[in-house]
Amino acid sequence: MRSAPTILHLDMDAFYASAEQAAKPSLRGKAVVVGGLGPRGVVATASYEARRFGVHSAMPTAQARRLAPHAAYLTPRFTLYRDVSNQVMGLLRGLSPLVEPLSLDEAFVDLEAGGAAFDSGSAREVGERLRADIRRVTGLSGSVGLAVSKMLAKIGSERAKPDGLVLIEPGTERELLAPLPVRVLPGVGPATGDHLRRAGITTVDEIAEAGQGELVRLLGRAHGTGLYAMALALDERPVVSEREGKSVSVEDTYDLDIHDRVRVRGEVARLAERCTKRLREAGRSGRTVVLKVRRYDFSTLTRSETLRGPTDDPAVVREAAARLLEGVDTTGGVRLLGVGVSGLADYTQEDLFAQAAGERAAAEAAAGAEEPAPEGPAAETVDPVAPAVPEERRWPAGHDVVHAVHGPGWVQGSGVGRVTVRFETPTSAPGRVRTFRTDDPELSLSAPLPLVEEDSGPDGG
Numbered sequence: 001m002r003s004a005p006t007i008l009h010l011d012m013d014a015f016y017a018s019a020e021q022a023a024k025p026s027l028r029g030k031a032v033v034v035g036g037l038g039p040r041g042v043v044a045t046a047s048y049e050a051r052r053f054g055v056h057s058a059m060p061t062a063q064a065r066r067l068a069p070h071a072a073y074l075t076p077r078f079t080l081y082r083d084v085s086n087q088v089m090g091l092l093r094g095l096s097p098l099v100e101p102l103s104l105d106e107a108f109v110d111l112e113a114g115g116a117a118f119d120s121g122s123a124r125e126v127g128e129r130l131r132a133d134i135r136r137v138t139g140l141s142g143s144v145g146l147a148v149s150k151m152l153a154k155i156g157s158e159r160a161k162p163d164g165l166v167l168i169e170p171g172t173e174r175e176l177l178a179p180l181p182v183r184v185l186p187g188v189g190p191a192t193g194d195h196l197r198r199a200g201i202t203t204v205d206e207i208a209e210a211g212q213g214e215l216v217r218l219l220g221r222a223h224g225t226g227l228y229a230m231a232l233a234l235d236e237r238p239v240v241s242e243r244e245g246k247s248v249s250v251e252d253t254y255d256l257d258i259h260d261r262v263r264v265r266g267e268v269a270r271l272a273e274r275c276t277k278r279l280r281e282a283g284r285s286g287r288t289v290v291l292k293v294r295r296y297d298f299s300t301l302t303r304s305e306t307l308r309g310p311t312d313d314p315a316v317v318r319e320a321a322a323r324l325l326e327g328v329d330t331t332g333g334v335r336l337l338g339v340g341v342s343g344l345a346d347y348t349q350e351d352l353f354a355q356a357a358g359e360r361a362a363a364e365a366a367a368g369a370e371e372p373a374p375e376g377p378a379a380e381t382v383d384p385v386a387p388a389v390p391e392e393r394r395w396p397a398g399h400d401v402v403h404a405v406h407g408p409g410w411v412q413g414s415g416v417g418r419v420t421v422r423f424e425t426p427t428s429a430p431g432r433v434r435t436f437r438t439d440d441p442e443l444s445l446s447a448p449l450p451l452v453e454e455d456s457g458p459d460g461g
Helices: 015-023 061-067 078-093 120-138 150-160 173-177 190-198 204-210 212-219 221-231 261-281 314-326 351-367
Strands: 007-012 032-035 043-046 072-074 099-103 106-110 142-147 165-167 247-258 285-295 300-311 334-345 400-403 407-415 418-423 432-437 443-445
Touching: 007 078, 007 120, 007 150, 015 032, 015 043, 015 078, 032 061, 043 061, 061 072, 078 099, 078 106, 078 120, 106 150, 120 142, 120 165, 142 150, 150 165, 150 173, 173 204, 190 212, 204 212, 204 221, 212 221, 247 261, 247 285, 261 285, 261 314, 261 334, 285 314, 300 314, 300 334, 314 334, 400 418
Parallel strands: 032 072, 142 165
Antiparallel strands: 007 106, 007 142, 032 043, 099 106, 247 334, 285 300, 285 334, 400 407, 400 443, 407 418, 418 432
């Protein structure tokens, strides 16, 4: 292990909710919950103001509404979050060639590999400068942990939240870890945690005291040996470059179980289209198509098919997903569908385009050219977190709009043929609220506005 705290872990604070507050002046300092708003929706992120009421991520939205009925409930805007994430990751890549994103809002950085830091003093200076740069470029805050290993750096960023920095000095790791619960260690989930608790082990210090032999007996050789090393603050895992992404996937949860097999096919086809769109946006291709189906009884099935080579062709992915679906029993209803592509590469196997055409012709001949999805409004792309609304334009809560007269704003809510819009921007004062018909020709959805004006602040390096 290294001797200086030159591994950095960045975790953006309440990322989705903080981005929404930055974009919407009227919501700053108020409780904001981002997630699915339907009967089966779950919370993706809650602002710190909402967390005071007990709201947290992965909680059912219905429960969150009971705890915080006056909070603002918004559907996610992943276009905005990806744009901000790209800005943050760009700052990280300026520090080192070894950046390992864990999600849109979280990443490890090897400062030593980039020559950015070599001891505690230089590492702290880099961390503080990074936090200032993130706020200048995005208007948001992030928490930073610095340590000699990935495990300890992540623990540091958790202790730094919100909007802080914690540097764990070399030599103090065992003392820091000892009183912490076993769940703080990588690889200890609910099942392993319960298993250890039944054996009388609840803290990291008790893992160390139990010894490697006892851990191996309880958890098996690989898991037990690794966990014992972690308890001794020994973590040799390297920071892996972001080019090592494993998969791209999309999924939708439906407010009502889907029983119509034709509609299931149509949903899978649309998910495949969205998945390949993300692949192309990332400049990647993949060779393994994965289908995920969660049925009415919460049982979840996954099926996969490996192609002859990597592809980003929507037709290839769509047809592979359709073949996988044919082997899945959806009797009783489906509550969630997902399509993913793994085995990622930076190139495309060109002959797969010919494969797609051939498989299309064969499928049409065998099935009488059956349409994969109904035509008309029902064939439009389904938002992953908002219920389908037939025969009228949908206005997801929190999404951006522009009006021909009143300018840019965002959707506060909609229903019964009306949509309520608050007209404000990230750089304006809190704006006025107006209500329109959902079919108003002067109102339309629009792209998110930048959270920070491009020319604000000094030129950065």
